[in-house]
Amino acid sequence: MERIPILQMGEFLLVTIQVDMHDRLAMTLQDDLTNRITQTNARGVLIDISALEIVDSFIGRILGNIAKMSQVLDAQTVVVGMQPAVAITLVELGLSLTGVRTALNVEKGMTLLQRSLRRDSGYRVSTPRGFLDGDAQA
Amino acid sequence: MERIPILQMGEFLLVTIQVDMHDRLAMTLQDDLTNRITQTNARGVLIDISALEIVDSFIGRILGNIAKMSQVLDAQTVVVGMQPAVAITLVELGLSLTGVRTALNVEKGMTLLQRSLRRDSGYRVSTPRGFLDGDAQA
Numbered sequence: 001m002e003r004i005p006i007l008q009m010g011e012f013l014l015v016t017i018q019v020d021m022h023d024r025l026a027m028t029l030q031d032d033l034t035n036r037i038t039q040t041n042a043r044g045v046l047i048d049i050s051a052l053e054i055v056d057s058f059i060g061r062i063l064g065n066i067a068k069m070s071q072v073l074d075a076q077t078v079v080v081g082m083q084p085a086v087a088i089t090l091v092e093l094g095l096s097l098t099g100v101r102t103a104l105n106v107e108k109g110m111t112l113l114q115r116s117l118r119r120d121s122g123y124r125v126s127t128p129r130g131f132l133d134g135d136a137q138a
Numbered sequence: 139m140e141r142i143p144i145l146q147m148g149e150f151l152l153v154t155i156q157v158d159m160h161d162r163l164a165m166t167l168q169d170d171l172t173n174r175i176t177q178t179n180a181r182g183v184l185i186d187i188s189a190l191e192i193v194d195s196f197i198g199r200i201l202g203n204i205a206k207m208s209q210v211l212d213a214q215t216v217v218v219g220m221q222p223a224v225a226i227t228l229v230e231l232g233l234s235l236t237g238v239r240t241a242l243n244v245e246k247g248m249t250l251l252q253r254s255l256r257r258d259s260g261y262r263v264s265t266p267r268g269f270l271d272g273d274a275q276a
Contacts, residue, residue, distance in 0.1 A: 005154060005188040005219065009147070009245045014244075016143060016154045050143045081143065106145045106152075 003028050006036050012044040012113060013037065014106070018051040024046075026062045037073045044113035045070050046106055047055060050081030060095050067100045076116060078102065080109035141166050150182040150251060151175065151213075152244070156189040164200045171188050171204060175211045182251035183208050184244055198233050205238050214254060216240065218247035238259030 001031035004025065007014040013036055015029070036042065046051065049055065055063075067077040080103045090097070142163065145152045151166070151174055174180065183203065187193065207214040218241045228235070241247035 003189070005156065005186060007152075007154070007186060007188075008220075009244060014145075016145070016156070018143065018154070018156045027242075048143060048145060050145075051141070081145075106147060 001046075006032055008036070008042070011040075011042055011117075012110060013040065013042045014048065016048040016051070021059055025059075028067060030066060031070055032085060034069050034073060036076050037070060042075050043117050043124055044110075045075055045077045046109045046113070047077065047079045048081045048106060049079060050083065050105075052086065053083065055082070055090060055095075056088050057093075057095055060090075060097055060100075063100050064098055076101070076113055078109040078112055080104065080106050085107060089121075106113045116133075141170060144170055146174070146178055146180070147248075149178075149180055150184055150248065151178070151180045152184045152186065152187040154189070159197055159200060164196075167200075168204060168207060172207050172211060175208060175213050180213050182248075183213055183215045184247045184251070185215065186219045186244060187215045187217060187224070188221065188243075190219065190224060193220070193224050193228060193233075195231075195233055198228075198235055198238075200240050203237055205266050214239070214251055216247040216250055218242065218244050 002025075004015060004017060005020070007016075013033065015043060017032065019025070021029075033045065037045070045066065047066065049059075049063075052059070062080055065076075070077045075099050078101045079097065101112065139164075142153060142155060142157070145154075151171065153171065157163070159167075161250065173184065175183070183204065185204065186200075187197075190197070200218055201215075208215045216239045217235065220240060241250050
């Protein structure tokens with residue numbers, strides 16, 4: 001598998017990491033993601049790591065880099081779906097995902113992004129609002 | 139990698155297939171997906187195959203089976219993100235994805251699911267409506 005697909009959902013981009021990351025794949029992902037952010041004017045990036053059973057310092061650094069790159073391009077990053085065992089191991093190993101925000105799952109991550117973008121300078125985040133209002137409307 | 143993650147987005151489930159499918163992985167995916175549909179009352183399943191460079195008869199059968207199983211559980215399935223080369227090969231090989239609906243990308247797939255569910259018996263699909271209205275509101 002050569003590259004990790006990036007899905008556009010309204011103003012957000014969604015990346016699901018399922019395969020073992022190696023240097024080249026990580027570089028490709030960074031390139032693809034920064035290109036997509038500029039192409040699509042994305043305001044947020046959601047990275048789902050629910051398939052990962054190990055998050056080591058390498059993956060941690062990649063996630064941190066992606067967050068920083070997105071920030072420079074005016075998009076915020078949230079890492080979602082971390083398995084409980086991964087959280088335990090991260091803390092036990094003393095790895096902190098510096099500068100990376102996390103949320104329990106994609107929906108909560110989207111809510112977080114939307115709230116955070118709404119707070120910023122009155123920018124109107126319209127596209128995936130349904131996720132916030134969904135349960136109330138149903 | 140043992141299983142393919144299933145992401146919940148409102149009333150829809152999203153599956154991104156990135157790895158080569160084999161028998162056991164396909165079985166696991168079918169089990170996981172049907173369980174998640176019943177747990178979450180999902181009304182739609184989106185399967186993103188943008189990472190796949192080859193769709194052979196095995197994958198085609200799996201997609202068809204997932205669509206049928208979801209249908210029985212009252213959820214509709216849309217396959218999204220097919221690469222142009224894959225579409226060409228499918229037709230050249232005479233493989234037809236029988237019973238599987240397709241859309242260009244996740245957003246269009248979601249729109250298709252929402253329209254199709256709205257049409258059904260006045261059921262109110264509220265959750266990811268933002269995707270439909272987003273551009274008009276912005």
